[in-house]
Amino acid sequence: MRPRAFLFGVAFALAQALSFAWAQQVDKVPSVGVLLTSSLTSPHYQAFRQGLRDLGYIEGQNIAVVAKSGEGDPSRFPDFARELVRLNVKVMLVGGDQALRAAKEATDAIPIIVAACDPLDSLVVSIARPGGKATGLTCISSEMAGKRLQLLNELLSPLTRVAILYNPEDRNKPWEYKQSQEAADKLKLRLRAYEARSSIEIDEAFTHIVNDHAQALIIFADGLTVAHQKKLADLALANKLPAMFGFREFTEMGGLISYGSSLTAMWRRAASYVDRILKGSSPGDLPIEQPTRFELVINLKTARTLGLEIPPNVLARADDVIE
Numbered sequence: 009m010r011p012r013a014f015l016f017g018v019a020f021a022l023a024q025a026l027s028f029a030w031a032q033q034v035d036k037v038p039s040v041g042v043l044l045t046s047s048l049t050s051p052h053y054q055a056f057r058q059g060l061r062d063l064g065y066i067e068g069q070n071i072a073v074v075a076k077s078g079e080g081d082p083s084r085f086p087d088f089a090r091e092l093v094r095l096n097v098k099v100m101l102v103g104g105d106q107a108l109r110a111a112k113e114a115t116d117a118i119p120i121i122v123a124a125c126d127p128l129d130s131l132v133v134s135i136a137r138p139g140g141k142a143t144g145l146t147c148i149s150s151e152m153a154g155k156r157l158q159l160l161n162e163l164l165s166p167l168t169r170v171a172i173l174y175n176p177e178d179r180n181k182p183w184e185y186k187q188s189q190e191a192a193d194k195l196k197l198r199l200r201a202y203e204a205r206s207s208i209e210i211d212e213a214f215t216h217i218v219n220d221h222a223q224a225l226i227i228f229a230d231g232l233t234v235a236h237q238k239k240l241a242d243l244a245l246a247n248k249l250p251a252m253f254g255f256r257e258f259t260e261m262g263g264l265i266s267y268g269s270s271l272t273a274m275w276r277r278a279a280s281y282v283d284r285i286l287k288g289s290s291p292g293d294l295p296i297e298q299p300t301r302f303e304l305v306i307n308l309k310t311a312r313t314l315g316l317e318i319p320p321n322v323l324a325r326a327d328d329v330i331e
Contacts, residue, residue, distance in 0.1 A: 036072075037069070037070055037071055037072050038070070038071050038072070038098050038286045039071070039072040039073075039074065039095070039096070039097040039098050039099075040071065040072070040073055040074070040097060040098065040099050040100070040101060040282050040286075041074045041075075041076070041092035041095065041097035041099070041100045041101070041118075042056070042073060042074065042075040042076065042100070042101045042102070043076055043078075043085055043088055043089060043092070043100065043101070043102040043103065043107040043110065043111060044075070044076075044077055044078070044102075044103040044104075044107065044231070045077070045078045045079075045080060045081075045082055045103060045104060045106075045107070045231035045232060045234065045235040046077065046080075046103070046231070046234055046235040047077055047079060047235070048075055048077050050235075051257060051271075051272050052103075052123075052234075052257075052271045052272045052274070052275040053075065053077075053275065055272040055273070055275045055276040056101070056275040056276060056278055056279055057073070058276060058279075059275070059276040059277065059278065059279025059280065060073070060279045060282070060283075062276075062279070063279055063280065063283045065279075065283070071286075074092060074095055074097060076088035076091070076092065078107075078231070078235070079235070080206075080207055080232065080235040080236055081206065082104075082106040082107070082177065082231055082232060085106055085107050085109075085110035085111075086110045086113065086114070088110070089107075089110040089111045089113070089114035089115070090114045092111075092114070092118075093114045093115045093118065097118065098118070098119075098285075098286060099118065099119045099120075099121065099282055099285045099286065100115075100118055100119070100120045100121065101121045101122075101123070101278055101281075101282060102120060102121070102122050102123070103122075103123050103124075103231055103234075103275075104122075104123075104124055104125070104178065104230050104231030104234075105124060105177075105178045105179055105180055105230065105231070106177055106178065106230075106231055106232075107122075107231060108120070108122045108124065108142075112142070116141065117141070118141070119141050119142070119143075119285050119290075119291040120141060120142040120143075120144075120291065121142070121143060121144050121145075121278055121281045121282060121285070121291065122142065122143075122144035122145075123144060123145050123274050123275055123278050124144060124145075124146050124147075124180075125146065125147045125148070125149035125150075125180070125229045125230065125254065138291065138292050138293075138294065138295070138296060139292040140291070140292050141291055141292065142291055142292075143281065143291040143292065143294040143295070143296060144278075144281070144296055144297075145274050145277055145278055145281070145296065145297040145298075146296055146297070146298055146299075147229070147254065147255075147268060147269040147271065147274055147299055148269070148298055148299065149184065149228070149229050149254045149268060150180060150183050150184040150187050151187065152254065152267060152268055152302065153184050153185075153187035153188040153191065153226075154187055154188065154190065154191030155267060156188075156226055156252050156254070156267050156268075157170065157188055157191045157192060157195065157197065157226065158191065158195065159252070159265065159267055159304070159322065160224050160226065160250070160252055160265075161195050161197065162319060162321065162322050163250070163265065163316070163318065163319065163322050164223060164224055164250060164316075165319075167197060167223055167224060168196075168197060168198060168223065169197070169198050169200070169220075169221065169222050169223045169224075170192065170197055170198070170199050170200075170222065170223065170224050170225070170226060171199075171200055171201075171202055171217045171220070171222035171224070171225045171226070172185060172188060172199055172200070172201045172202065172225075172226050172228065173201075173202050173204060173210075173213055173217070173225060173226070173227045173228065173233070173240075174201065174202075174203065174204070174227075174228035174230070174233075175203070175204060175205055175228070175230045175231075175232045175233060176203045176205065177205055177232075178228075178230040178231075178232075180230075181228050181230065184228050185199075185201060185228075188226065200220065200222070202216055202217055204232070204233075205232070206232070207236060207239065210236060210239065210240065210243070211243075214243045214247060217247075217249070218247050218249070222249065223250075224249070224250045224251070224252070225244060225249050225250070225251040225252070226251075226252045226253075227240055227251060227252070227253045227254075227258075228254075229253065229254035229255060229268070233253075234255070234257075234271065237253065237255070237257055237258045237261050237263070238261045238262070240253070240258070240263070241258055241259075241261045241262040241263035241310075242262060244263060244264070245262055245263075245310060245313060245314070248314055248315075250264050250265070250314055250316065251263055251264055251265075252264070252265050252266065252267065253265075253266045253268075254266060254267065254268035254269075255268055255269075255270070255271040256268075256270065256271075256303055256305040256328065257271060257272075259305045259306065259307040259310075259330055260305075260307075260330060262307065262309075262310055263307060263310065264306070264307055264310045264311060264314065264316075265304070265305070265306050265307070266303070266304075266305045267302065267303070267304050267305075268302055268303065269299035269301065269302055269303070270299070270301070270303065273299075274299070277297060281294060281297075303327040303328065304325055304326050304327050304328075305326065305327060305328045305329075305330065306318060306322070306323065306326045306328075306329050306330070307330040308329055308330060308331055309330065309331060
């Protein structure tokens with residue numbers, strides 16, 4: 009047998025063995041399948057696991073967690089979702105619109121909990137009573153679009169040209185852009201949208217953004233951009249581009265400013281939804297949870313690198329400042 013063929017056979021056998029082991033585990037204890045774009049080491053996924061522990065769940069003892077990460081590539085979700093269905097998980101937790109679509113296409117029987125950042129009209133009948141097999145949590149990012157643009161305008165006055173970077177594969181982003189455009193019209197700002205569906209396209213978009221002499225950048229949050237927050241923060245800094253995002257993790261990774269709810273808090277709360285469904289609640293009866301607190305976080309080190317002085321009126325409103 010050729011060495012390459014032998015190695016392939018070993019890898020295939022190992023994969024089959026691991027899949028069989030998972031199948032045995034999920035048959036013995038309640039199971040949850042997880043689909044996320046970010047790494048399994050990401051803070052929000054770890055927050056979900058901590059949320060389970062806080063509720064008394066111990067992985068491998070009284071719950072099985074089968075987590076699948078696209079590692080920044082949402083195109084892998086359909087295969088992952090079908091695998092979770094084959095493993096007969098009792099509930100799926102999915103991050104973002106593309107993971108949700110993959111889960112819904114893979115099953116109409118398994119309850120789905122989605123952690124998303126935008127209106128969930130395509131998922132539920134109503135926020136208070138979703139109906140059907142799905143419910144979830146939202147960070148209502150789109151409704152914050154105007155506020156983010158206003159903050160940038162105060163921070164960088166005089167501001168005239170703002171770039172918007174978004175993933176067109178997320179069905180909710182056109183709505184967020186509409187909200188941004190309405191705010192831009194009132195502020196007399198010019199917006200220009202740039203699309204990115206992958207890490208490579210993020211690089212290409214930045215080239216165009218810089219060549220078009222944008223003064224600032226707003227990045228719409230979805231599974232792809234959350235997975236690449238560090239890359240986005242580094243690119244913005246390297247190109248001397250003040251950038252705004254929806255989650256504080258972006259500023260912690262070197263981004264200039266963020267405004268929105270807490271991603272890690274949302275995923276930690278998702279554990280309680282898993283708990284309630286495993287204990288017999290119908291997902292259709294569980295209201296979509298919306299955040300009640302929004303944080304303005306500013307990275308002063310990044311501001312200094314960009315040569316910016318944060319106006320006192322903006323600094324005074326910051327919930328947190330990173331030195």
